[in-house]
Amino acid sequence: MRTYWLEHAWLGTNVEPGVAVEVADGRITAVRTGVPTPPPGAEILRGLTLPGLANAHSHAFHRALRGTVQVGSGTFWTWREVMYSVADRLTPETYHALGRAVYAEMALAGITCVGEFHYVHHAHGGTPYADPNAMGEALIAAAAEAGVRITLLDTAYLSSGFGEEPNAHQLRFSDGSAEAWAERCAVLKERDHARIGAAIHSVRAVPAEQLATVARWAEERQAPLHVHLSEQTAENDACLRAHGCTPTRLLADHGVLGPRTTGVHNTHLTDEDIALLGGSGTGTCMCPTTERDLADGIGPAVALQRAGSPLSLGSDSHAVIDLLEEARAMELNERLRTRTRGHWTAAELLRAASADGHAALGWDDAGNLEAGALADFTTIALDSVRTAGPLPRLGAETAVFAASAADVRHTVVGGRHVVRDGVHALVQDVPSALADAIEALRG
Ligand SMILES: [Zn+2]
Numbered sequence: 001m002r003t004y005w006l007e008h009a010w011l012g013t014n015v016e017p018g019v020a021v022e023v024a025d026g027r028i029t030a031v032r033t034g035v036p037t038p039p040p041g042a043e044i045l046r047g048l049t050l051p052g053l054a055n056a057h058s059h060a061f062h063r064a065l066r067g068t069v070q071v072g073s074g075t076f077w078t079w080r081e082v083m084y085s086v087a088d089r090l091t092p093e094t095y096h097a098l099g100r101a102v103y104a105e106m107a108l109a110g111i112t113c114v115g116e117f118h119y120v121h122h123a124h125g126g127t128p129y130a131d132p133n134a135m136g137e138a139l140i141a142a143a144a145e146a147g148v149r150i151t152l153l154d155t156a157y158l159s160s161g162f163g164e165e166p167n168a169h170q171l172r173f174s175d176g177s178a179e180a181w182a183e184r185c186a187v188l189k190e191r192d193h194a195r196i197g198a199a200i201h202s203v204r205a206v207p208a209e210q211l212a213t214v215a216r217w218a219e220e221r222q223a224p225l226h227v228h229l230s231e232q233t234a235e236n237d238a239c240l241r242a243h244g245c246t247p248t249r250l251l252a253d254h255g256v257l258g259p260r261t262t263g264v265h266n267t268h269l270t271d272e273d274i275a276l277l278g279g280s281g282t283g284t285c286m287c288p289t290t291e292r293d294l295a296d297g298i299g300p301a302v303a304l305q306r307a308g309s310p311l312s313l314g315s316d317s318h319a320v321i322d323l324l325e326e327a328r329a330m331e332l333n334e335r336l337r338t339r340t341r342g343h344w345t346a347a348e349l350l351r352a353a354s355a356d357g358h359a360a361l362g363w364d365d366a367g368n369l370e371a372g373a374l375a376d377f378t379t380i381a382l383d384s385v386r387t388a389g390p391l392p393r394l395g396a397e398t399a400v401f402a403a404s405a406a407d408v409r410h411t412v413v414g415g416r417h418v419v420r421d422g423v424h425a426l427v428q429d430v431p432s433a434l435a436d437a438i439e440a441l442r443g
Pocket residue numbers: 057059117228264316317
């Protein structure tokens with residue numbers, strides 16, 4: 001058993017000064033407030049401790065694109081060509097090295113759990129590896145070595161567009177049929193740090209008549225099911241041409257929507273789409289830094305939440321890895337669009353970045369500082385140039401609107417101190433690990 005003494009702690013509604021958190025077997029066993037000085041032997045966490053952050057949407061290999069895809073004009077679709085050129089070069093070994101470094105970067109940013117939307121399954125031409133799950137296993141091992149939890153959202157990706165075979169790049173992503181996808185995924189085993197979920201890449205990538213196979217697989221296992229949804233208007237137009245309905249309606253008609261399902265982006269929706277998503281309790285994962293980077297547009301997050309869709313956040317293409325930035329960007333986008341402020345409180349934004357993000361990934365027992373929860377938390381410095389000054393009335397505003405990933409001092413996952421004083425305890429020299437892994441891919 002171990003005791004942590006938190007100088008300040010966010011307890012869901014307000015910041016409490018002086019909190020003792022007791023941890024045994026990776027879980028919080030007690031939270032005591034009104035503890036002005038550290039108990040003897042306690043680990044001292046100076047700053048503001050938050051529940052661990054959940055990055056609900058990641059493609060780890062996109063990290064290799066950062067900084068190199070900002071020259072010239074173009075669209076999501078031209079960016080995708082560059083992204084495919086990196087995907088072409090991944091092997092289980094290079095993906096493991098990159099994943100380990102990227103997940104270590106996440107731990108340094110206070111992220112304790114990642115949802116990896118994983119679709120690069122096979123070798124060139126679609127030939128399976130000796131272990132058909134070698135790529136997914138590489139990511140699960142990478143997360144363990146970086147000290148973070150992972151939900152591997154194993155992704156069905158079967159077609160290039162409506163009625164189109166996979167192109168040369170996409171052969172690596174395809175199992176041929178949803179049934180073959182389901183058989184391969186059934187072999188993946190959950191572990192203490194890893195859960196297995198399902199994903200439908202998009203309505204472009206899984207033929208309508210095979211959507212139910214993926215939905216059923218997730219249903220049988222009570223596993224999370226994620227899907228890229230209406231990120232681009234071109235997808236909506238093509239779906240209308242092929243099926244005479246919106247992507248959301250297509251998913252609804254094939255049993256994909258529901259409380260274990262999360263639509264990622266949900267950018268270009270009709271009023272009926274919003275009602276379908278909200279009414280079914282389907283979640284929405286917003287990825288604001290990617291959506292602005294790829295010129296996607298601003299999704300109707302306020303309307304979705306009001307309709308009943310819980311919100312989570314993801315760094316997706318990893319243009320930046322900073323869940324605090326994702327949280328404030330959701331609010332700030334809405335301010336720009338409406339020219340009014342205060343669509344979400346800092347507390348609500350933090351909830352999307354922690355408890356609701358964890359729930360979207362199947363970790364209902366993480367994301368809160370309370371007895372019984374997994375002992376996953378992260379501490380933000382309150383004495384940096386960004387955060388120095390008085391704590392505001394409720395306290396979370398400093399974390400959400402002033403701090404950045406660079407202010408993360410400690411990250412604890414399952415009671416294990418993964419980041420201490422801003423240094424990763426398991427991966428030595430994370431910047432070099434990133435540079436080496438990216439160099440190996442891009443040359
Ligand atoms: Zn994505």
